Amino acid sequence: MRADRLINIMILLQNRGKMTAKELSKELEVSNRTILRDMDALTNAGIPIISERGKDGGWRLLDNFRSKLSGLTKGEMQALFLFPSGKLLKDLGLNNQLLDTRQKLLAAIPSTYREEAQAMWERIYIDSGTWRGFEEKKDALKTVQQAVWDSRRLKIYYEQANGEQKDRIIEPLGLVAKGDKWYLVALRDGELRNYRVSRIHKAMIENQTFKRPLDFDLAAYWEQSKIDFVQNLPKYDVQVEIHPEIMKRINFTSKFVKVIKVENSNDDNWIPVTLRFNDKQEAIEFILGFANKIKVLYPKDLPDRVVSLAMSVIDFYYNRY
Secondary structure, eight states: OHHHHHHHHHHHHHHHSEEOHHHHHHHHTOOHHHHHHHHHHHHHTTOOEEEEOSTTOEEEEOTTOOOOOOOOOHHHHHHTTOOOOHHHHHHTTOGGGHHHHHHHHHHHSOHHHHHHHHHHHHHOOOOOSOTTOOOOOOTTHHHHHHHHHHTEEEEEEEEOTTSOEEEEEEEEEEEEEETTEEEEEEEETTEEEEEEGGGEEEEEEEEEEOOOOTTOOHHHHHHHHHHHHHHTSOOEEEEEEEOGGGHHHHTTTOTTEEEEEEOOOOTTSOEEEEEEESSHHHHHHHHHHTGGGEEEEESTTHHHHHHHHHHHHHHHHHHHO
């Protein structure tokens, strides 16, 4: 573990130029005292590390010294070749560089790893699209992307869930690709917000720049944002009995239903299942779609609602035809 840490210290100093003991200890998750001992070990091993005191002080490698240690493990090296889909790179205007970048990486890695890297490249392809996906509007993506790079405020005309458009002045912090869809993470009135890029009807870069929060981590924020979103979704649980004939179809029928619990078959060979929907109307429509293959046990009022919808469908088509 210590050998790995010493290598990482050299890589960090090589890439960042200068770091304090506090910064190194935070990055490597060890104490300041441990970092100081590591610096002594590196110095005794002949690595030209210099300590500079004062307000802007810190540790740095001697000028013109460059380590030949990459620090990459076999798995980390292979991961470099798992590029995102060409579609996402094309959205960002980077698609034409994909092949050239891979070739440069392949030429730069040690020969002992080259064959395995080539195999990874040839055997794994990441497709972030869906089977029946449709092309979302990305008219504003280039403008949004430029504002993110330049840390400039952005004026957007955004379509809300109810279809209403409103203008917003935001501070764009980063872009996130979720599947084949793009989301913008930005500050508005000091609060972090997520905006679906396809719902930005117009975007204009303002002249005014903004200071990006130093402690903002886009990946960490997005992961927590997903957790919060799922936890705040409305829930409507339904207890049913399902005919074995359709059991295999339940998990593949709709993205709006989730199987919470499956119990052993009863005496009639029907299977007790607990399903979770976003709301009652989704539950009614889903259950009606399976006709006499699903029995509702709870909530008690739900069967009447299913019957009511079925009767309205019958009445509609009977009177029409």
